[in-house]
Amino acid sequence: MSMEATELQDLSDDADYAASQQQGSASMMRSDSGKRSLQSEHEDAVLIYLKDNVAIHPTQFASERISGRLKLTKQDSVLFLSWIPYKGQTSNAKLSEKDRSLYTITAVPFTEVRSIRRHTPALGWQYVIVVLSSGLAFPPLYFYNGGVREFLAMVKQHVFLARSSEDQNVFIVNDFQSPLQRTLSSLELPSSLPVASGQSVYPLDGGSSSENQRRTSSDVGNRVSSVSQSGFRKQKSHDPTRDLSIHLLEKFSLVTKFARDTTTQLFSENNGFGSIDKRWNNQPVHSYPEKLSNIAEEKHHEIRHSYSENDLLKDDEISYIDVPADPLEFDKLSLMWGKPRQPPMGHKERRNDISPSIKCRISTEYFTALLDSEGRVVESKALRERVFYGGIEHQLRREVWPFLLGYYAYDSTYAEREYLRSVKRMEYATLKQQWQSISPEQAKRFTKYRERKGLIDKDVVRTDRAFEYYEGDDNLHVNSMRDILLTYSFYNFDLGYCQGMSDYLSPILFVMEDESESFWCFVALMERLGPNFNRDQNGMHTQLFALSKLVELLDSPLHNYFKENDCLNYFFCFRWILIQFKREFEYEKTMQLWEVMWTHYLSEHFHLYVCVAVLKRCRSKIMGEQMDFDTLLKFINELSGHIDLDSTVRDAEALCIEAGENGAASIPPGTPPSLPLDDGTLYPQEDDVL
């Protein structure tokens, strides 16, 4: 904390510092030393507005105030707001230098401002409250010499400003992320377009995320790559009419998107699962670990999920660590792309008077409706889509997981599956016999077997034992798990057994409740994820590499940060990928996430987008606190149990769509869980123990 405060203090008095913070390139790094940003070209920032004697009251006492200068600057078509307190002029000795720097507003781009509330009482001072799209609000800025009206008029000349229909005194800025009506109302404001000044209002490439979802993916891809390369593309020559029409087009496409979602919402079951409005007004609680937050972070906008807006408004210690802006404006992204989750497939209103067996029947009936008379899945894509957007009711998982995992073919009939099960049951028994028939004398001469068995024995008793299904001594399910793993290590002798496998098997066995069926589901999963456990770890390395490519594409400042801090190996995401977040979520949530990922609905590599989504949620903490490899690893480890699943999946969906083909192209062919290219030997092993 002390370090950040000092930095702000050092730099906040430099009038040009603020503007230089947002130099053209979005990949500009945090000014930890201040050097880099101070060197940058100052001439790009244009001063638009300046108001002296604008003050903040840190306490309720009117006598305690910090006066300063409010400025609007413009750079590369982006309008910035800053408020810099005057040096050494606090009216009260109790207010320290630290307080002054704490309140400094350092060049906040209006793309991050959600609304401005004005208070122009007949008696008393006028003030405005600036609310960021993150929900965070700056403390009231008091205009001691009046002028709130003029200030708003000036803002209106440079950004969209729409008066809220609910409150006359609230003006909504660049109103992309708000519900349908607001979007419509802002369409009525062409007069606020800066046609006269001939300048574009906000960066067209700046990730304002207002494209139509139906854009071709290559289109989306191109856009992303230009963002990651150059950040806000500079608009040297402006064609006002072109800008105007693009704005309107963007608005309309947005309307289309909202209209579609809203309609879907209206027609879907009335189940109370977040509508757009609901999500906005009632943010899901994201709650990152309490103990991890320090003062700086609590004030920072990315933690918004942990706090209600009221808390934030009460908060009187707002400060900023300067972290390079997210080129994708990630906060808006998920609202734009990620659809609201639906209730799990097969879900019915939970009533206490319905017995579990009836509930189970209802769920099963729901699934049966997706099959033709002989039991084929009529449209696998529809099934996968349904699961992707809401998961599966637990009772139904048994039916659906074998399809998702590839053990059952979607076009198989009831009869064929029945037959498959019986054949596979026999095959499993045969495989199991292979090790069961090993005599003690034979075992003595079979080191590899002994070692594997020893390891598996040790590990099954260290797998989810706190979970009811595997609790207690001599638990039969634990024994089944051991048998399956040992059998698998014979079925796939080259791969053998590796730690982490039991983490995958545990939910599968819990869901399938049958040893043979669980075994074959596990086999199917390992067809894709076996490389995670390969001795040379190549499967892990490819995925970590692909992840680094995706972060480079979707958040180049963060990528650069990792690069500069020797974190590019992404080992801090190792556990996430090895066992697909099993240790990060509670049991039920893990199963939900898995079935969503296993649909391969948007991408086979959806799990990597989930990684990016979580990293992006923490980006300002990571960069703001200048985490080194060790700190980062510890931080990521401690996120376990504190990640909100639904919003993370939505964010991942948004990123996946946003990345489009460029995303897919960042992932080398054959990266797990893609099926391996068949070259005969699946798991080349060194001839060595285990």
Place this chain on the structure above:
Amino acid sequence: MSYAYLFKYIIIGDTGVGKSCLLLQFTDKRFQPVHDLTIGVEFGARMITIDNKPIKLQIWDTAGQESFRSITRSYYRGAAGALLVYDITRRETFNHLASWLEDARQHANANMTIMLIGNKCDLAHRRAVSTEEGEQFAKEHGLIFMEASAKTAQNVEEAFIKTAATIYKKIQDGVFDVSNESYGIKVGYGGIPGPSGGRDGSTSQGGGCCG
């Protein structure tokens, strides 16, 4: 809580030798036979007192399986101390010590203090490695040695603290440049080497302090 120094420790050794149990016994003073196996790395921390100075130990507990060695190696960076653990009831875990040591020598800083621990000494009836062998190995390789039990807590406290004391002595002797964090030592406030640094905070041993 403030500290004079923070030492980074890493616990290494074959899987199942009791690394996680040793850590839990040290940080929480309990033996929990039922817990999940370690994937990647897990963290623990505790304050101890050496020479009247509060010292925070940040401990990295690693996964032991062979396949994960390439990942584990990246954790050595900046460790001041290592606990190299084997299981006295499983000979092979003792036989693998040399390869663990090689990893440590290669990837950790040269001045890292290594404590060799023969764990599960409560299972004397199943002993497969004698105390003398352990001592001998330690002597040959310049390690500190102790037999311990995460189950009975025997020597657990001692092992962690003796390692810290050794590191502390090296600091006093000027072996480390403590301002260089690659040695796995961070200086806390007012903790610059010198005579008694009486400060705030509880300086008594114990207490599970995480973070």
